[in-house]
Amino acid sequence: MNTDDLISRLAADVPPVPRHAIGRRLTIGVVMGMLVSLFYVVTMMGVRPDLQIAVHGFAFWMKWAYTISLSFAAVVVTSQLARPDSDRMRWVWLVAIPVLLLASVGVWELVRTPRADWLAMWLGASWMVCPWRVLALAMPIFVGLLWSFRKLAPTRLRAAGAAAGLAAGAFAATVYCVHCPEVSAIFVLTWYSLGILLATTLGALLGPRLLRW
Template identity: 65%
Template sequence: MNTERLIEQLARDVRPVRRHGVARRLAVGLVCGAAVSTALLLLWMGPRPDLAAAMRGGVFWMKWGYTIAIALIAALATIRLARPDDAGGERWLWLLLAPVLLLAGAGVAELLGAPQGMWLSMWLGHSWKSCPWRVLLLALPIFVGLLWAFRRLAPTRLRAAGATAGLASGAFAATVYCLHCPEVSALFVLTWYSLGILLAAGLGALLGPRLLRW
């Protein structure tokens, strides 16, 4: 059998992939995982008592703006890396500099407007020891949802795909965690939220070659 006949027979029963099929499948995994993470937060930690009032203030949306921006950028990179040709997924990650620098600028402005004796408390807040680990824990259901999505996909750079999936999971988990967290300092969010997100990305990079193999 010549090569052309072999390729023709192998491709005979292959169904065409619907347009945006990769993005749809990853979105389903993200939404399902985020729903589990939200339920976990509500049952375990509960929403902050003043959530309705907080959502009318700028600090809450500052936190959500930061975490959602990272989540969307990481999700775009994950969509690219879920394909066999990967289509330059890492190039999207340069966009992460924008939310990081904006929040860093807000943090510097906060420090300049506060007495130096308050700087440490602004940085540590009341929950710096638990915040990154809670974000990591809430990221696990979302990461599992993305692993389910990858079962029908064909990534070839498994560590990079796992890292971006973990990054997206951590950022979406941090978005969910905002419903509970009462911290108001941009410096706190920049440090401890980001640490939780990076822990999730590191876990994804570690597990990607093992769990995304096909």
């Protein structure tokens, strides 16, 4: 039997994969992880006491617009890398759009703020803990995505791990918004993004080990 005949016989009885199977699988993994992270924020860290007032302000929605848009861009890339035919990553550029938009808001803030206040605006009151909290909240979501990948077929394991870490970090930052009182775009761009970058790096390091199939 030649190779072509063997492949044809092996593929003869394989049922077709539903069109949106990967998206549904990743969604389940993300939602399971986010529920764990949200439970931790609510029970251990606490929801910011002025949340009902904050949701009517620009700063809160600025943070959510950044983290949610980055989350969905990361999921698009993750979905592409979950396939065995992921040689060309067509949608990676989407990740840059939320970053550039938030950076433009940050520049606008700096222009309107006296230079003497720039450092306080950049560091806020929680710059030392913010990235680590985002990283910690990303772990349940990353585990959920690892569960999703158990039924998928990534071939670029390091890139897939990085994309999963990016998605986990961005969704974790979205959850963290309900606790964090910081209002500066420069703060979010720096310290939220650092936490997301840490999760991305961890995913890249663990991807070749944990995503094998």
